[in-house]
Amino acid sequence: MTPIDDLADVERTLARYALLTREAMRRYLGDRAPARYLYDLVRDYPSRSGKGLRPALLLATCQAFGGSVGEALGPAVAIEFAHNAFLVHDDIEDGSHQRRGHPTLHQLHGTPLALNAGDALALLAWQPLCDGTPLSSRLSRRVSDEFLEMLTRTVEGQATELGWRADNVIELEPSDYLALIARKTCWYTTVWPLRVGALIGSADTAPLEALTRFGFYLGSAFQIRDDLLNLVGSTDNYGKDLLGDIKEGKRTLMLIHLLGAASAAERRAVMAFLAHAARSGVEAGRCSDMDAETVLELMVHHGSLEFAFQFGQGIAAKAYESFHDAFAAVPSSASRDFIEALVPYMLARTA
Amino acid sequence: MSKAEKGEGAPPANGFEMFPAASLDGFQRLGVQTAAQVIEGFIDLLGAGGATRSTVRDTGPSTRAEPEFAQLRVDVARALDLYGELVRRAFEGYADLLEQRQRATEVQADGADNGPLTLRVAADGAGTGGTVWIHNTTDESACAELHLTDLTAHDGKIVPSSTGCFEPAALTIAPGSSASARLEVVVDGFPEGIYHGHVVAGGLPEAALPLRLVIGAAPA
Numbered sequence: 117m118t119p120i121d122d123l124a125d126v127e128r129t130l131a132r133y134a135l136l137t138r139e140a141m142r143r144y145l146g147d148r149a150p151a152r153y154l155y156d157l158v159r160d161y162p163s164r165s166g167k168g169l170r171p172a173l174l175l176a177t178c179q180a181f182g183g184s185v186g187e188a189l190g191p192a193v194a195i196e197f198a199h200n201a202f203l204v205h206d207d208i209e210d211g212s213h214q215r216r217g218h219p220t221l222h223q224l225h226g227t228p229l230a231l232n233a234g235d236a237l238a239l240l241a242w243q244p245l246c247d248g249t250p251l252s253s254r255l256s257r258r259v260s261d262e263f264l265e266m267l268t269r270t271v272e273g274q275a276t277e278l279g280w281r282a283d284n285v286i287e288l289e290p291s292d293y294l295a296l297i298a299r300k301t302c303w304y305t306t307v308w309p310l311r312v313g314a315l316i317g318s319a320d321t322a323p324l325e326a327l328t329r330f331g332f333y334l335g336s337a338f339q340i341r342d343d344l345l346n347l348v349g350s351t352d353n354y355g356k357d358l359l360g361d362i363k364e365g366k367r368t369l370m371l372i373h374l375l376g377a378a379s380a381a382e383r384r385a386v387m388a389f390l391a392h393a394a395r396s397g398v399e400a401g402r403c404s405d406m407d408a409e410t411v412l413e414l415m416v417h418h419g420s421l422e423f424a425f426q427f428g429q430g431i432a433a434k435a436y437e438s439f440h441d442a443f444a445a446v447p448s449s450a451s452r453d454f455i456e457a458l459v460p461y462m463l464a465r466t467a
Numbered sequence: 468m469s470k471a472e473k474g475e476g477a478p479p480a481n482g483f484e485m486f487p488a489a490s491l492d493g494f495q496r497l498g499v500q501t502a503a504q505v506i507e508g509f510i511d512l513l514g515a516g517g518a519t520r521s522t523v524r525d526t527g528p529s530t531r532a533e534p535e536f537a538q539l540r541v542d543v544a545r546a547l548d549l550y551g552e553l554v555r556r557a558f559e560g561y562a563d564l565l566e567q568r569q570r571a572t573e574v575q576a577d578g579a580d581n582g583p584l585t586l587r588v589a590a591d592g593a594g595t596g597g598t599v600w601i602h603n604t605t606d607e608s609a610c611a612e613l614h615l616t617d618l619t620a621h622d623g624k625i626v627p628s629s630t631g632c633f634e635p636a637a638l639t640i641a642p643g644s645s646a647s648a649r650l651e652v653v654v655d656g657f658p659e660g661i662y663h664g665h666v667v668a669g670g671l672p673e674a675a676l677p678l679r680l681v682i683g684a685a686p687a
């Protein structure tokens with residue numbers, strides 16, 4: 117592995133790990149039947165070119181802590197299957213039209229079949245953890261326990277977000293947003309891969325608390341960047357519905373800031389828009405008096421995007437500091453450099 | 468104040484121009500403070516958790532082990548895992564063997580082909596016969612006095628037990644060995660059909676051999 121010098125290097129390393137993971141996933145998907153109504157759908161999202169951030173972080177952490185790719189490949193496949201299961205269900209819940217530059221699964225095949233394919237992906241995620249792996253029984257059990265905890269936290273976070281939208285909850289602070297994404301995003305995107313990578317690589321001798329802290333900061337920086345890209349990213353790179361978060365009424369940092377900074381009249385209009393979004397999902401932009409573009413203009417006008425960007429930069433700085441704390445006892449290596457480089461990558465990525 | 472906030476962070480090894488930490492402004496500071504508050508709450512929750520609680524206590528970076536010792540600790544943990552796994556598998560293999568042996572220590576009866584006994588005779592035949600085996604896999608010798616039950620067809624017709632006789636009529640089987648007896652059945656005058664019954668062994672309540680008697684051109 118070459119030293120990590122710039123964002124392109126990060127993406128090349130991500131691509132290498134993603135390739136390893138996809139090849140391992142293929143072994144689980146194979147030529148299973150029924151293809152037409154299930155496994156063709158199950159294979160769809162994993163075959164689209166995602167970044168593969170989660171398995172890459174897990175594999176690199178395992179290597180940095182002295183383990184091998186082979187030991188951590190099963191859990192890496194598990195998290196990628198789980199991620200794809202979440203995406204299928206998220207797209208249905210949000211009524212999204214695009215995923216990784218193509219129509220969403222439920223747009224292609226209808227909600228019932230897509231929902232079932234999402235269930236299948238969630239079940240498949242357990243298979244690499246149950247199979248005979250190179251891990252000892254003790255480590256396998258620890259990894260499975262961590263997996264169950266992570267899934268639980270993630271669905272709790274998702275439920276909170278959906279509930280806020282359904283009840284049109286307005287009185288929110290940035291701390292509420294961070295508590296939400298700590299559950300909804302950080303657990304499965306960064307905390308679990310870091311914890312499990314270190315657990316396997318160190319044969320459960322590494323202290324996990326500092327890694328967990330690093331994972332939360334890194335995951336928060338990742339999600340804030342993702343939310344910003346949804347508003348200002350390019351359609352070609354982003355691959356999802358631009359402004360989708362506004363149309364769906366997602367309680368992002370920018371929206372929370374806008375609700376605090378807007379005039380009384382603007383706030384009332386935004387609240388009405390959100391109430392409409394809660395009923396109509398992504399169709400809200402077409403039906404409400406205020407459209408998503410107007411909400412974005414208000415965000416720009418009131419500095420909500422700049423606020424979120426700076427807020428995220430502060431968190432990324434903290435992530436960088438917590439990386440050095442968590443990896444203080446880890447010898448220098450290409451894997452360690454790659455993980456370190458993920459911090460600025462989270463802020464600079466465009467897709 | 469953190470190292471990042473004071474600008475004391477070491478230059479990044481990866482070559483990126485990382486954040487000018489000393490110049491964190493209001494929103495950045497707010498981000499750091501808010502995140503720290505929320506994240507420490509989650510860390511506390513995890514610390515109180517069960518299955519996912521870290522097995523290793525973190526004493527902080529200043530007192531953390533040197534990399535050489537950390538590596539030694541990993542190597543020892545891996546070796547212990549390996550030996551633990553070997554011991555577990557060896558125990559499971561031994562336990563399986565013991566269970567198999569326990570299951571096998573009994574006295575069983577079977578036919579010449581290690582299964583139920585089938586005797587065939589033509590419709591105008593006078594009699595038929597076969598071999599009955601008794602296997603003793605216990606540590607003690609066993610005695611068996613052999614009997615034939617009535618044989619019954621699907622329509623209720625019976626070939627009575629008195630039509631069969633064993634030679635010898637009783638067997639003594641040494642520990643860990645087998646013994647056989649010849650069964651002869653006289654069927655002269657009984658109607659065609661398939662009759663079912665058992666060979667039982669007096670003194671061995673668990674030993675019973677299913678017997679199928681086919682008279683005439685019944686299906687094989």
